[in-house]
Amino acid sequence: MPLVLLGAGGHAKVLFSLIKAAGRELLGVCDPGLAKAGASHWRGVPVLGGDDALKTLDPSTVGLVNGIGQLVGSGLRQRVYEEACADGFTFPVLIHPAAWVDDSVELGQGVQVMAGAIVQPDVRIGVNSVINTRASLDHDCVIAAHVHIAPGAVLCGGVVVAQGAFIGSGATLIQGVVICARSVVGAGTVVVREVPPDSIVKGLSVRPVPLTDS
Incomplete structure (x- = not known):
C-alpha cells in the first residue's frame, strides 16, 4: 500500500529517509x-x-505515516493518530533496513x-510509538502506546514504559525498572527506580518530581 506522510518537520524528515531506504512508495x-x-x-x-487533504483520500488504498514529533507536554501526535484511525486509516509499521528487530518482537500499528x-527478543511495543535512532531495547x-524512546537511549531487560512516556536521548534504564504514564526521563539520565505518573526525572533517579514543577 502506498504511503502519505503527515507533517514536514524534523521527525518527518527522518521518516522520509526511512521510507526511501525501505523502498516504499510515498504519494x-x-x-x-x-x-x-x-x-x-x-x-x-x-x-x-x-489536514483537510485526508478527506480526499481513500483509507482502503493508502497508509498513513505519523510524521508529527512527540514533544513533552503535547498530545498532538497522539491526537493526529487517533483521529485518523477513527476515519478508517491505518498506520503501517515502519522499520529502517539498518535497524535490528528480533522475529519474536510484537509491534503495534504505526510503530516506527x-x-x-x-x-x-520478546519486546512488545504499543501503537504509535517511536524507537528512535540507535536506541536499544533489551x-x-x-513499551505501551504513544511512547517516544529518543536517540541513543538504552533500556535493559524487562523495562516497562507506560503510555505517553518520553525517554530522553542517551538515558539508561536499568533492568526491570518501571516508567509510569506520561512521565519524562531527561536526556542522559540513569534510572534506577520506578518513576511515578506525570513526573520528570533528571540525573540519577533518586527523587522524581512532579512534571508541573519542572
Whole structure:
C-alpha cells in the first residue's frame, strides 16, 4: 500500500529517509504550513494539502505515516493518530533496513523503528510509538502506546514504559525498572527506580518530581 506522510518537520524528515531506504512508495505529504505557504512539493514529493487533504483520500488504498514529533507536554501526535484511525486509516509499521528487530518482537500499528535501533527478543511495543535512532531495547521490555524512546537511549531487560512516556536521548534504564504514564526521563539520565505518573526525572533517579514543577 502506498504511503502519505503527515507533517514536514524534523521527525518527518527522518521518516522520509526511512521510507526511501525501505523502498516504499510515498504519494505525498500533508502539512498545513506547507499548504498555507503554497508549496507544491517537499523534498521532491507532492504537497497534497493540509489536514483537510485526508478527506480526499481513500483509507482502503493508502497508509498513513505519523510524521508529527512527540514533544513533552503535547498530545498532538497522539491526537493526529487517533483521529485518523477513527476515519478508517491505518498506520503501517515502519522499520529502517539498518535497524535490528528480533522475529519474536510484537509491534503495534504505526510503530516506527529508526536506523541503528536494536530491539531484542520478546519486546512488545504499543501503537504509535517511536524507537528512535540507535536506541536499544533489551529482552522482554514492554513499551505501551504513544511512547517516544529518543536517540541513543538504552533500556535493559524487562523495562516497562507506560503510555505517553518520553525517554530522553542517551538515558539508561536499568533492568526491570518501571516508567509510569506520561512521565519524562531527561536526556542522559540513569534510572534506577520506578518513576511515578506525570513526573520528570533528571540525573540519577533518586527523587522524581512532579512534571508541573519542572
